[in-house]
Amino acid sequence: MANTVLIVDDSLTVRMDLHEAFEDDGFRTVLCAGSAEALAAFEAEQFDVAVLDVRLPDGDGVELLRRLRAHPRHGDAVVLLLSTEAEVHERLRGLRTGADDYVGKPYDAPVVVARARELLRHAPDSDRRHILVIDDSRTFRELLRQTLTGAGYEVTAAASGEEGLRVAAARPPDALIVDGVLPGIDGATVIRRVRLDAALRNVPCLLLTASDDYTTELQILDAGADAFVRKQEDLAVVLAKLAAVLRKSATALPLPDAGGARPAQVLLVDADSDYLETMTGLLHEDGYEAILARCADDALALLAVQPADCTVIDLHLPEIDGRDLCDRIRAVPGLRDMPVIIVGRDDALLTCLAAGADDYVRRADGPGTLRAHVRAHLRRQTLHEQNRRIRDELVRREMEAAEERAARRFAEARAELVEELEWRNRELEAFSGSVSHDLRSPLQTILSYSELLAEEATGETAKHLRRIYGAAGRMNALIDALLQLARANRGQIQRADVDLTALAEDVVEELRQRDPSRDVQVTIAPGMTAACDGDLIRAVFANVVGNAWKFTTRTPSPSIDIGHRDGVFHVRDNGAGFPSDRADQLFRPFGRLHDATEFPGTGIGLTTVQRIIDRHGGRVWAESSPGHGATFFFTVT
Incomplete structure (x- = not known):
């Protein structure tokens, strides 16, 4: 059954963009333009994921999140908040209110879908291999998706190399199929970047090419591809080569789950809006997500609710020196290993490194250097x-x-x-x-x-x-x-197929001959058989049935039932019984629960029974209550 996603945004463009991306990934979508529609959907729909815009024309997205978390049917839904990077306080409010993640606008729809899939954790297709397809041809992407889906794979698609890298960072695939010719960076460059990423370097990569040139084949393999497929070949070749590289990758060292994957998040702490905008665009091209803070207080508040993978600090913040902020970050135990880069206008390398920074970049060197x-x-x-x-x-x-x-x-x-x-x-x-x-x-x-x-x-x-x-x-x-x-x-026990019904009948007949004055009603189930040592199991019946015979001597209408159910044999009587909390004592040598003069016996019969059943790999136990008879159970495996 497909997962359902609730999308709440007042922009028709955003709603349709996310609708297409989620629908392509197999989700059912519910679209709402505002809070009123979303609240009605809370009652009418059942959904697994909610994507909420922070700013809505008829309400507040964070307040909508609070009501969703309090709802009896939707409290456990995965929630992603949408908002512009500038809205730091909305991000803080949303994460503190219970959002699972925050997606800044502008966003990549496939990345949002991949992040939602990862946060679901128990996706219905989690047992299927996940394949990422990167190709700018919508027709070929859809054809390849249908072929792979029909072969039992789960497929995510991207239309460009940059978008594909961001999707891979959000949800690492089991294999990557990438077209060699793409707008922006080409397929070979995509594979090179994958091989440089420690989290993705072991992902098998297939590169699609329309060339028949042998030199091109060598270039493809040199780029790090595991295999290549010519587009003019039958798609069965894609399936065969994909299966081959997946078999090879299965021998790699399995690593424990590192938690939900996502694009690396870089916290930029700077009061210059233009510089922040430039760096956001450059980081976005590399598949990273920029989190913006214009002051030290916002930065510390953001790190408290959503630790970043790297922090870049302006040395000359308005209210605090960047070195002091770095020192305060290093004082937080969970942030000590996070890389911190300080950006300044003068030569302050040594003092910044002494303050705990990992690196220093001069602002004059430009955004590309940073x-x-x-x-x-x-x-x-x-x-x-x-x-x-x-x-x-x-x-x-x-x-x-x-x-x-x-x-x-x-x-x-x-x-x-x-x-x-x-x-x-x-x-x-x-x-x-x-x-x-x-x-x-x-x-x-x-x-x-x-x-x-x-x-x-x-x-x-x-x-x-x-x-x-x-x-x-x-x-x-x-x-x-x-x-x-x-x-x-x-x-060693000598196992054979033994007719336990006949064996039990022989034991009962011996008891009747030994004590002909007793009239005991005995019921023996037909068809009881087991692979066991017949002589030893006969001793089990002799002891257990003999006890039942003995402990029913004072019962007005004595009866014994011998039967089995689901591989468990039982001997049940309506005799004197015993306290249930002392059942284990029965199987100890001389572990009597009754006066020996009243019910005489050797005291080691049930010890022998337990040893025989243990040697057969089975188990024996008893249930009873005083005056209500006893039942002995045993298994033979």
């Missing part, structure tokens, strides 16, 4: 910022590599520990088997004689003998449980 110095400082500043980001990225990668090495060492140590534990488990099982044999012989004697004597004895003697018989039986069950736990810890 323009070159500004360009050099901005280029150096961008390069430093890119180098810093590269260093940060390399440090991040090194940390990730160190973490990976640590994880690998941990995995190796863990593997060694697992191997050691496997060996110990085998030893433990062998030991357990030997010990169990030594224990079972006297236990069988105790069980046999206590049972025999209990049948012949009466009164208290018979009662004591039955207690001896019961204790010996519990000891025998404990030995079985310990052997089962030892087996659960041993070796």
Whole structure:
């Protein structure tokens, strides 16, 4: 779905100019000539971006911004203010009121669109590669746009090299396609300037040419183009070469997002209106935006709400010396690294540099010299910022590599520990088997004689003998449980497709044969299967279903439900239950929640269950409340 932009300006020319630029970029536009129309649009329309003129015939653009920010449906919209560069106080009011950016008139419509796209941050086409097309032929631009859009690219267009550089600065593209012959600077010069810009130097560039001359091809490549395409060739060639250079650029070092891109902003602090106008035009040609301030107070106020990329200060300001203003700027922590250039009428280089300026330019050397110095400082500043980001990225990668090495060492140590534990488990099982044999012989004697004597004895003697018989039986069950736990810890599990429904039915049948006097309603879901070790999972069912059987002995109508849903198996009963906040204690060795005399058991059955499920890569847990039964869940992966 296309983004919608609200454009509010009393000039029909401005409205239609922005309408065409936004519409070409895929936006839907809503046009308003004043505040009254805009307020009506607030209620009738839903928009993502608002471009507001500061001065309107029936109201104030900043007041309109305040009402937009307070509106329940439009408070988060991206807002750009339009005004002349001379209106410093309107710029300050707008930024303080909540504007996302300020665009000075005269403006470049494609730059406004690119800035709006960047500020949206979550544009619907953000997952598509962004291609900037620079060509003075409207027909060819539209043909190329249709071809690229049909191939899945997002396209922005510019009609001249200067305009294209400003659009690229506002929103760096993934690739650039530029015509060799353009009004103003030619395509080769555009590419050279791109290669000199640290923020754009890695952008793949294709140059369009109508020439078949081999020398022209060499000149194109020498200018820094990654490839060239002859205009007389099929546009499929453009798509093929574009895909090739994009594949190549994908191997470059990925840099973290540096935030919303925009043209570099240069703050000019000077009381001379003519000089400001001249410098604004020259900076505009280089793709920079000039911010004008005629006094030190305005400059400091502007820097407080919208830090610039470079500041140029007249040494002879009316109310303060330029060196003092430079010193005050340097005292602000966030502005210490911003380049400051002082312009003066005499030789004050050393004193200006001592005051903290980065450069000094004599006014007599002309605006062109100052323009070159500004360009050099901005280029150096961008390069430093890119180098810093590269260093940060390399440090991040090194940390990730160190973490990976640590994880690998941990995995190796863990593997060694697992191997050691496997060996110990085998030893433990062998030991357990030997010990169990030594224990079972006297236990069988105790069980046999206590049972025999209990049948012949009466009164208290018979009662004591039955207690001896019961204790010996519990000891025998404990030995079985310990052997089962030892087996659960041993070796690799043997996975196969197991019919868990049949397995559960076998377990329930064994319980019925062992306790034929019990009438327990058991429901088993059909079609339960899993890739697992059948012998081990049988032990899981034997323990969990056996517990359910045991804890429903005092329930009038005992029932057990065995089923599954979405890969999770469950055993649910309507028995005694337990406090839910103590569920984890169940799986600890001998972690009883009930009196052993009331509900006898070994105390390690659920510990064995947890170990078996862990070895299958699954999870086991329980839910219950006293008197309302219990449900045990487990997964097998």
